Amino acid sequence: MFSQKLSIRIFIIGIFVSILLVACDDKTDNPLEENSAPEKEDIMKEASEPTPGGSIVGAMYEPPAGMFNPIFYEDPYEANILSFTHESLVGQNEQLEFIPKLAKSWETNEDQTELTLYLEEEVKWHDGEEFTADDVVFTYQSIADPDYTEAGGVHTAFVEPLLGYSEYVNGDTDQFQGLIADDTYTVTFKFKEPMINPLYIASFPVIPEHIFKEIPIADMPSAEASINPEKVIGTGPFKFAKAVEGEEYILERHDAYWQGTPYLDEIIWRVVAKSVIAGLLERGEVDIIANPDVISANDYETVRDLENITLVEQPDFSYQILGFKLHHQTKEDVENGIINPTNWKPNPKLSEPQVRQAIAYAINREQLIMELLNGRGQLLHSPIAQSFWAYDESATEHYSFDPEKAKALLDELGYVDKNEDGFREDPDGNEWVLHFDYPTGNAIREETGPLIAQMLEEIGIKIELREPKEMFTFIQDLTNDNNDWDLYLLGWNLSSTEPDPANLWLSTAAYNFSRWNNPDSDDLLNKAIKTPEAFEQDYRSDVYRDWQKLYSEELPALILYTPNNVWAYNNRLKGIEPLPYTLYNNTHQWWVVEKK
Incomplete structure (x- = not known):
């Protein structure tokens, strides 16, 4: 039994610390003035050596939720601040x-x-x-x-x-x-x-x-040092100086930084609408954009072709899923914050793996990538990031788009249209309706829900596509799942430090929102970290290969795709050395060439 009262304000974020939910929004108004583009003769002064001073403007299109204590933060926008203010060993x-x-x-x-x-x-x-x-x-x-x-x-x-x-x-x-x-x-x-x-x-x-040290843990999230920018204390190269909530967040250099005084005086994060990002980059009003997902698919080619901008694109340590609610918790367990698989109630509408497989075959994931991401993403066949040695798609079923196969699987199981209303009944002749929930706050995900519902109805599955909920409410209902949920959309950011997927898919894992309870899966996940055998990477690879095969057969969730990570920065910003999972690397060595 696992006991844990989960925070409801969950967004998966990884950077490098943990596994958290991804929520994005593109509805924020642009607080920046619409200045005219710089004259072409305004060329940047070249310099071969770093020059101290200057500031840069970064853009994100959703304001941080307001938690700036690393042990409690969960929001990818907060990470845009904490990556500069705090450090690990x-x-x-x-x-x-x-x-x-x-x-x-x-x-x-x-x-x-x-x-x-x-x-x-x-x-x-x-x-x-x-x-x-x-x-x-x-x-x-x-x-x-x-x-x-x-x-x-x-x-x-x-x-x-x-x-x-x-x-x-x-x-x-x-x-x-x-x-x-x-x-x-x-x-x-x-x-x-x-x-x-x-x-x-x-x-x-x-x-x-x-x-x-004098603040009780229960009070720490509301403490001034956790939420007031001027009180946030870290060891990083920049200090959190001040903020205009929802609009602007200012970081100032930490002169006594242990790796040397940063070159930049200031980093200013501004909240802007995604629709104006390309124009702001072109005019030099924004110097850098990073996570999460700031450049829209429609703007990708425009930003790529800007002469004053360098664009960095890499596979992301994240994926989007269509989750299947295989079990629901009891009301008592939800109230007590207990995750106890032995108490879970099976969801008969999705209990057959073949039903979930049929749903997977009915979804055109390539279409989602092309239409929603403008091709800036990749199919992922396992819930382990492609960059890891443990990823092995050869062990998995790829679930290529095949609606005829999907129909045949359902027919064999007895899910057929008996009353000729265009939708299938269950094998007992009862109405078979799948409730489908998804959150607001991410434009692409909001478009994904109706597209998937349409694909499933085309093979005769009746879908009740419910009104999308704000992320806070959505996660509350997803966590407290003594309800009638069947399908859900979610995004996961993965840690770059370790491929072990147990934090998401072990039966007792807090984030196992599908409530997948499979003893063979738990056994394999535990074997993969069992010593001394697991000291050998080949051993772990074999175990994870078996687990990925089992996952793709059981299919507690369908991995829809992994988006490409796209970062961009103005060429006047120097010292950028991207890592596979972040642009924030040795930020104390960033410097700018000022314009003439």
Whole structure:
């Protein structure tokens, strides 16, 4: 049994910290003035060496939800701020290998039950206080706190493998054994069993103990240091200076930054409508755009051809799904925040895997990519990111668009149109209607719902396409699922640090919104991280190959596609070194060439 009161304001975001929901909106008004385009003779002064000073303007088309504490944030727009203000002990390089960050080196013991990290010794928080091992211990102990999940925290994956977590979170002890400060600049993670990827656990952003230590965990999300820009304290190259809520968010350089004073004086994030992004880039009113999904498919070629803009396109660590509600929770479990698969009630309308397979064959995913993404996406046949060594589409069913096969599968199962109304009844002759829910806030997803409903009705499945709900309400209903949901649309951002999909698809996983309960799946997911066998990547690859095959047969959700990640920046901005999962890399080394 897994007990966790989930935060309702969930958006999956990955960057590199956790698995969160993606919600996007393109309805924000443009607060920028419509200035005329710069004269062609306004050329940029070339420079071979970085020049201190200057500022850049970034654009996002949805304002951050307002949580700027890394242990509680869930919103991709908040990540546009936190990526500059907070740091973790380790980062990643272009090969997705872990590299030093706040920790300069590390070592594991022989059986991989302990990870000891040696911290940088000249790091200052934005308020001038010294960064130490106590801050690291405090961060993880806060996530392990018994009140953390009830307060809205969802990042427990980073503490669950640690020694004594269960006893601590259940209140059996007030001493957390999983993390200790050996001295001022040394910290040791202790795992309850050998850990195949301990640096993944060490990749979570650190928060300052001296700011939060007197604040109860239950009150931390509403604390000034979590929500007031001028009170947000990190170790990153930029400080959160001020904000005009819903319009503008200003970051100022951290002069005492431990890797050297940043070149830029200021980074200004402005909330703008997606429809005007291309024009703002062309006129030089916006210097950089990043996550999530700011360039519309229709504007892609326009932005690509702008002479003053560099465009970066890579496969994203995310995917969109059509989810199948295989089980529903009991009212009592929902009220108590308990995830207990033994109590779940099967959804008979979708209990047959062949029914879900028929639905998959009926959906033209290539059409969705071409019409909705203007071709800027790829089919994905497994819920593991393509960039990982574990991805193996050869083991999976690809579910190519084949409506005749879909019809044949349903006919064989006894789902036929008995009353000749154009829609199939179930094998007992009862009306068979699938309720289909999806959220607002993402224009592409809002268009996807009606398209899929039409495709399914063309093979005789009656769909009740319900009015889309605001993301907050949608996630509330999706989480508290003692209801009549059958189909749902959702987007997942994946962590770039580890291919293990258990956080989404293990039966007891909080984000297993399909309520897929398959013992073979759980067994394979657990085997893939079981030591000592799992220390061998070939072993893990074999296990994940078997799991991906099982997933594609059972099909708790159909992976619709993975969008391409598209970033763009003005050529006057220098020092950009994109990583496979982000544009925010060594931002203290960004600098600008000023216009003449």
